[in-house]
Amino acid sequence: MDERRAHQRFVCDLRARLLLPDGREIDGQTIDLSISGICVDTHETVEPRTPVEFRVWAVLADRETSEIVMPGRIVWATPVEGHVQLGAAFDRDMDNRAWARLDVLLQFLSGTLADSQRL
Numbered sequence: 001m002d003e004r005r006a007h008q009r010f011v012c013d014l015r016a017r018l019l020l021p022d023g024r025e026i027d028g029q030t031i032d033l034s035i036s037g038i039c040v041d042t043h044e045t046v047e048p049r050t051p052v053e054f055r056v057w058a059v060l061a062d063r064e065t066s067e068i069v070m071p072g073r074i075v076w077a078t079p080v081e082g083h084v085q086l087g088a089a090f091d092r093d094m095d096n097r098a099w100a101r102l103d104v105l106l107q108f109l110s111g112t113l114a115d116s117q118r119l
Contacts, residue, residue: 007034010109015064016040018086019053028086030056035106037072037089045084050074052088058105058119065119068101070094 009032018026018040028042038054046052052074055067072088090102107113 007036008110009034009037009039010106012109014056014058017055017067018042018046019055020046021051031085033106033109035090035102037075037087038070040086040088041080041083042086043083045077045079046074046086048074048076054088054090056105060116060119068098068105070098070102 011032012030014030014033016028016030016038018028020026024044026042026044026046028040031039031041033039033056038056040054050073052072054070054072056070057067058065071091071094073091074086074088076087078085078087104113104118108116108119
């Protein structure tokens with residue numbers, strides 16, 4: 001783990017949709033996820049400090065999970081081989097249901113939760 005990180009990040013490939021204040025929706029794939037933030041690969045850049053609503057879900061062998069909706073703010077944007085990687089921090093005032101669902105997802109990604117039905 002990068003020593004500058006406050007929380008462990010889990011490499012993952014989840015679907016993501018970003019909802020921007022101007023009404024745009026950007027689809028992407030997560031690169032990694034933690035209790036405090038997310039990195040998403042997209043085709044569009046978003047300026048740092050932009051508030052964003054992240055909607056993240058997993059595609060499992062038998063189904064897609066329901067979305068976890070997490071408000072956050074873009075921290076950085078880096079062009080990488082025709083794509084853009086966006087790093088964001090989640091808002092601390094996210095609702096309790098979203099925090100709980102994010103925690104379950106992180107347990108699943110870490111391998112400490114085997115029951116995908118809880119996702």
